[in-house]
Amino acid sequence: MEQLIASLADGLLLGFVYGLAAMGLTLIFGVMDVINLAHGPIIALGMFAMFFLSGAIGVGLNPYLALVIIAILGLLFGFCIYFVAVHRVLNAPHLSSLLATFSVNMMIIGVGTAVFTTTPRNMDFSIGSISLGPVTLLGTRLVAALIAVLVAALLYLFLYRTQPGKAIRAVSNNRSAAELMGIPSTQTLALSFGIGSMLASIAGGLIATFFSFTILSGGVYELKSFVIVVLGGLGNPTGALLGGLILGGLEGIVPVFMPVSWVPVIEFVLFVIILMVRPKGLMGGGR
Amino acid sequence: MSSSKPAPADKALNRGGFNLEAIKLGGWKYPAFWLALGLVLIGGFVPVITGTNTWRETMFLILMAVSLASSLNIILGYTGYVSFGHIVFFGLGGYVGFYLIAVHGWSLWLAAPVGGLAAGILALLLGKAILHLRGAYFALATIGINEAVRTFVNNFDLFGGPVGLELNFLVYKDYGGPAAMQWSTYWAVFGLTLIIVVLSYGIKFSRFGLGLLAIREDEEAAMVMGVRTPSAKTWAYVLSAIVPGMLGVIFFFRNSSIAPPEAFRLHRSIEFIVMVMLGGQGTVLGPLVGATTYEALRSFLLTSPLFKDLQLAFAGLLLLLIVLFVPTGIVGWLRSRFRSLWRILE
């Protein structure tokens, strides 16, 4: 029982970070109906950015300070991807945007493999741990979860309290109507893509503080993001955070009862079943 | 993307959504068919003419890519459903066949059709379950299924779990030794390529194929026009799964081992989409041209010291350029440029 609680708590902490990554994916889908298949590599780049900014052989910044720089880089990188690969295919059939973002995926992975190789990297970073009764929480994971919640809250404020945020929501609801009302859709779409990419890179940076990684590691989190996004409803950022917690919880609980290698099986079966019966997600398709 | 003259013959009145009568070949007199078939025949006999193993291995990979891409084209190009995780049929078929050979001592020639059958059955079941999903949802579901099967096989002791299965080299003795085995499997892949190219052509210029194209263009309208969309889509999916299943068995048999990462590699899956797109989706010739070009380019990049590591990035760049600038692919572009070539470039 104690083991269950400890494992569940740990899973939930990770769930917040997964949820953050998934919010990036779902925001982009909600706004422009594009499934960003470069999501995983962006997460991986976030990991490497963290490694080089604050790792042993890096610049030596405090990891949480480095996160600010990673966020800015992620945003800019998202703009680049949007204008290079996505903008032209927005009104083309679905296959085009899937392939366009996947081509970015291949380029990042290709160059990344050549530059960084696939040797696992490790940050060797620790800020101790906190014990609450039987539960011991690793400091890095606890802080990561807190930051994930903070970023999610900031995103919420941005979307509901600021002009560009409201524009994003308007475009997400109905792009042509928003354009008629004078909302510059290209800027808004680029901004959404940038924010989506920013969220993914922050999540990557956070994950790097406690797991080892390679350029290919993003793929795992991309697939997790898909599962979460489907759990929470495609295009629904709040749902994504909740989906992240469900997934994190599952990852915490399942290994107590069966070998850990069954976790992804359960995740993907769940994913397919939800797509089959409730394609709008468990929470409905609301935006 | 379209025929200017459909196939004649076929007097029987067809009623089902799909039956073999419906794909009875027609249009033999049309050059497009002979062009496609001729290209495969010429390519297939190249290793005999040159007589070198290097050529045989190169052509083996190209023919395999052609038949995988052509299979995918049936559901992707004709029906308009983006099967992102199509590699699952290759992997699962491969596993079933490999298991029968390695553990139960079956002959390859029996195991390969069974592998194809397994893939077909999986497609039939999946068709009922996920083909009602549209657009991106279907694409995501196929990714999910590939990953679910991969992670499951990873845990499935009968199939060797994460290590997979291996073949005792002695088995090749039954096929006349490793050298003879490599030739006979080559001919098998060659045969399958011919079959899938003929099938692609037959489907495209059949009543069944017209129904698939209607679904691709506007599924609602197709339904209102009378196309039994659920069964037509399912059959297209099954047809696109069988050959990949058989190829999986042959490939991994030749390879003498099978493991989950190789069998269900998502990147490989998307490479087939690139091939179809590069050549021109929805055409018979497209996957042929696309797969050949892509494989040739890839083997060139792999052997070039400069590009070896960047091979994937290069493929990605190529894909992006196609998607942005020539979305109809090489054959589609040629068709729109030279209207007079319509009947040749189908």
Next chain:
Amino acid sequence: MSQNNGALLQVRNVTKEFGGLTAVSNVTFDIPQGQVLGLIGPNGAGKTTLFNCINGVFPITRGQIIFRGVDMTNWKPYDVVRLGLARTHQIVRPLQELTVLENVMAGACYGHEQRPLSQAEEIALEVLEFLHLAERRDQLAANLNVAQKKRLEMARALAARPYLLLLDEVLAGLNPTEIAEMVQVVLRIREQGVTILIIEHVMHALMNVSDRVIVLDHGELIAEGLPGEIVNDPNVIEAYLGDPALAEKLMSGG
């Protein structure tokens, strides 16, 4: 309840609800063999929804639809076509990347008679000739203009060789010359013995082709009769008052 009173299509107490909204409410009418029945009503009256109920695009909430003596309530659209009921769409839905000929062939292949390809081609050419589209047979449907796309939509439905044809605003968006041509086409289809149910906003044209007219308002059938009776029906005029332009058309159409 599949008694046949001689009518080709019997719509019995058909109701369609979307969530809490009733789009079609308890509608009952018959179409005898060989007639042209006009269906009019203000915008949003539920006319197209009624079409979608009849040909199976939407399952209905309550009621019964009997066609050629067969109860086909809640059949799938592709089964409805096979029984001999074809339709056009208000917003045309050509198969863009297929040629004109292929579009029409698909109609013949999968329509009432389920023709094999070779025969479908003959039928398609015949129908294209009839609709003056023959010279465009090898063009992509995407490259047609609006009037041609409307005719293509009609050709595809006709190639299905239906007993009953549902026409949804085939005149909308056409200029007066094109309208006159299309009216002739409708009349000639009728001469061939095809029964027609037609939704139309161009009133004078509708009044010319219809044997009888039914009027839908807020999903309910509010009037039924000869074209001359309908335009003078106080209920109908009232229903259209919210839509003065249409009311005017209606009056001038008589």
